[in-house]
Amino acid sequence: MSKAVLEKFRQREFILYLISGIIVTLTNWITYYLLENLVEFANWRISNIISIGFSIFVAYLLNRIFVFHSEQNIFPEIFKFFVSRFLISLIFEHGLMELLLTVIGFDPRILIFGYEFQVVKVLGSVFVVLANYFVSKYLVFRKSKSKIKES
Template identity: 30%
Template sequence: MEVVSYLFFGVMTTLVNFIVYFFCRDLLQFQFVLANTLSWIASVLFAFVTNKKWVFHSKSETKLAWIIEAAKFIFYRGLSYLIDMASMFVCLKVLMTSDFSAKLFTQVLVVIANYFFSKLLIFNNNKK
């Protein structure tokens, strides 16, 4: 059931990411690095809440435990941001793919990496 809920909220997080990215790219005419960064921030905030509460059912006993968990989440999402940005760069600047194709490809990589980061390194100690 955990994988199913992760995939559901992963799709929802990806939607947040796509919506913010294309809003920034198409409507605000932001360059892809800024648009991708803003979409990453929005999706990380969304993912932290949904992963903590509904996917991994993590309960923080203290404020310090919550802060540590949030810091680990942000750190590992930062690593996936580097995967995302490097993949976007290669797709857009080297392979010359469309924004949509690049974003779709990078999000598949990011969702897989984030599941393992979350399962093994972030939400593994605070289940009740």
């Protein structure tokens, strides 16, 4: 495959990843918002863990089908995906929220489309999206060497 074609493919893949990342991030934020404000869990941690879990499920479907076009065996792939995503989300998003909200007491809020969101959750999401791309591309949806040579 020529370098120009390969570069176009990588650009297209990255754009599709960004679009799916926006959908997944919105899924995470909206789920968290609904749990926090409509269901009114007593603890933000429960809302956050549930929103992370649900958004990981949505992310797996989008990444497998639309971004990386994976044809690998679903069970090892989904296991690697969920474990890696959950760990990344726990470290970058939940960990940052725990540090800033609980330890430091830093909880500014911003309005996004008329809804109030925690700045800390938005900030954590930026780190999560970046880390998830590299883990998905190079660990979870990595093409086998024989598939790469065929391309």
